Amino acid sequence: VPVPRSVASVSMSVVEHVREMASAGLHSNVRLLSGLLLTMSGNNPELFSPSQKYQLLVYHADSLFHDKEYRNAVSKYTMALQQKKALSKTSKVRPSTGNTASTPQSQCLPSEIEVKYKMAECYTMLKQDKDAIAILDGIPSRQRTPKINMMLANLYKKAGQERSSVTSYKEVLRQCPLALDAILGLLSLSVKGAEVASMTINIIQSIPNLDWLSVWIKAYAFVHTGDNTRAINTICSLEKKSLLRDNVDLLGSLADLYFRAGDNKNSILKFEQAQMLDPYLIKGMDVYGYLLAREGRLEDVENLGCRLFNISDQHAEPWVVSGCHSFYSKRYSRALYLGAKAIQLNSNSVQALLLKGAALRNMGRVQEAIIHFREAIRLAPCRLDCYEGLIECYLASNSIREAMVMANNVYKTLGANAQTLTLLATVCLEDPVTQEKAKTLLDKALTQRPDYIKAVVKKAELLSREQKYEDGIALLRNALANQSDCVLHRILGDFLVAVNEYQEAMDQYSIALSLDPNDQKSLEGMQKMEKEESPTDATQEEDVDDMEGSGEEGDLEGSDSEAAQWADQEQWFGMQ
Secondary structure (H helix, E strand, O other): OOOOHHHHHHHHHHHHHHHHHHHOOOHHHHHHHHHHHHHHHHHOOOOOOHHHHHHHHHHHHHHHHHOOOHHHHHHHHHHHHHHHHHHHHHOOOOOOOOOOOOOHHHHOOOOHHHHHHHHHHHHHHOOOHHHHHHHHHOOOHHHOOHHHHHHHHHHHHHHOOHHHHHHHHHHHHHHOOOOHHHHHHHHHOOOOHHHHHHOOHHHHHHOOOOOHHHHHHHHHHHHHHOOHHHHHHHHHHHHOOHHHOOOHHHHHHHHHHHHHOOOHHHHHHHHHHHHHHOOOOOOOHHHHHHHHHHOOOHHHHHHHHHHHHHHOOOOHHHHHHHHHHHHHOOOHHHHHHHHHHHHHHOOOOHHHHHHHHHHHHHOOOHHHHHHHHHHHHHHOOOOHHHHHHHHHHHHHOOOHHHHHHHHHHHHHHHOOOHHHHHHHHHHHOOOHHHHHHHHHHHHHHHHHOOOOHHHHHHHHHHHHHOOOHHHHHHHHHHHOOOOOOHHHHHHHHHHHHHOOOHHHHHHHHHHHHHHOOOOHHHHHHHHHHHHHHOHHHHHHHHHHHHHHHHHHHHHHHHHHHHHHHHHHHHHHOOOO
C-alpha cells in the first residue's frame, strides 16, 4: 500500500529534526525521539524509507555512545550498517558519480566509514581490541581517514603487530605531517629518527618558526633508545629557546628523564615547575607522587592525591598516587586495590603495574608480582625500575641465577652506566663467590657518578660486611657533601655507632628522621643508643613496653582486619 505523500513529507521532516538536534548536541533529546520513531517504524515498516531508517539508527546509536552505553551502541550501529547494506542493494539511494547528481537525501546520510569508526571506539572502551581492529581493517586503505589510521596504529602496537603499526603511523604522517603523537609512535617502534625527520622535512622548510621540530624529533629518538643523557641535553637546548621556554610537555619529559637517570632531585624540581605552570596537570604526576613517597613526604603525597582526584578520577594517576601513599604507609592490601583500579582505567600505566607488583611482592605473592613486572618491562623496555622490581622478586624467592641473567641482560641492553652497574652489583652481593666482582662494579659506578645514592648504599653495605667502618664513613660524608638523603644519614649513623662516635651518630639519626619521620630503622637506631646510654631507663622502658604490648597487638589486628576488608573489595571488583 503506497504511503500517502503527506505522511512521507511529515516523516521526512521528523528525521530532519532529529538530524538537526544531533548536530546541535542535544543527545538526550535525540535518544528519546529516535527511540520512539524506531518503534513506530517497527510497527509500520513503510512509514520511513530505508535511508531514513538508517539515519535514525545512526543518530540513536550516537546518543547511546554519548551516554557511554557502548554495547547497546554497537548493537544499533550494526543494525544501521545492515540497513545501509540493504539500502545499497535496493539502490534507492545511489552514491553520486560524475554523471548523476546526488540527491539531498544521499548528501545528508551519515558516513558509513564514520559509523565503523564509532563502532571501533565502542569496542576499545569495552576492551575488545580484536573486534576494533577487525571493523577498521574492513575499511579499504584508500578510504581510511587520518583518525582511522591513528586508531589502527595504536591498536596494532598494543597487539604487538609492529610492522602493521609502523605502516599505519606512516600513513597518518603522509596525510598530516605535523601529527607529533604519530611521530612518537614511530620512534617507540624503533624507527630511526633520521627516517622520521625525513617525513617532515618539507613542512619544516615551508612554514616559518618550525625549525625546532627536527631537534624535537632528535630528542625523542634519544628517549626511545634509552640514551637519557643525550635526551636530557637535547630537550634542555629546546627548553632554553625563548619560544619554547616553560612548555609543560617538555618539562614533564625532562622530569621523567631525570627520574629514569636516577636523578630524583632534578626530577622533582622539574615536576614542580610543570605543576606550577599547569595546576591541572595529570600526566607524569604518578611518578612525581612515587618520588615524594620515597622521600617520606607522605603528607605531600596525600595532598597531591586529593588534588588529582578533584581534577579527574577517570585517569590512573590519582589512584597510583594514593596507592603510593598506602604502600609507603605499609598498607599493602590497600595499595594493591588502588593499583588494580589504576590498571583497570589504563592497562598501559607502567607506574600502576609497578605499584601493584611491589604490593604483591611485599604481601608474599611473588609469582603474581613477577607477572606485573614483566608486563611493565614489555611496555617500558628502557625503564630500569621495571627490571629492578623483577630482580627483587627473583632475589626474594632465592632465584639468584634468574636474577643474574636478567641483570646481565639489562647491563648489555641499556649499556654500562652507574645504574646498570649498581643493579648488577646488587645481584653479585647476594652470592659469596661474586663479592669481589660486586666491589669492582660499584667502584666503576661511583667513578661515573659519585653522588648516585643506590651505588653509595650498596658500597656501604659491602664495607660494613668487611667491617671497614672508617672507609664507609668517608664514602658517606663525601656523598652527603652535596645532597641530603634519609638513608645515607641513617647508614652514616650506624657506621658512627660502630666506631663509638655516639653523639654524632645521634645527630645523623635525627637528621634522617627529620627527612623521613616514618623511617623505622633510624628510629630503632636512636632508641638502641638511648638504651645503651641509660641501662636503668632501658629497664623501665621494657616494663612500659610490656604494659603497652596489648595495645600494639590491637593496632596490628586492626591492620589485618583492614587488609581483609581491602582483600574483600578486590574480590568484589574482580581485581585479584
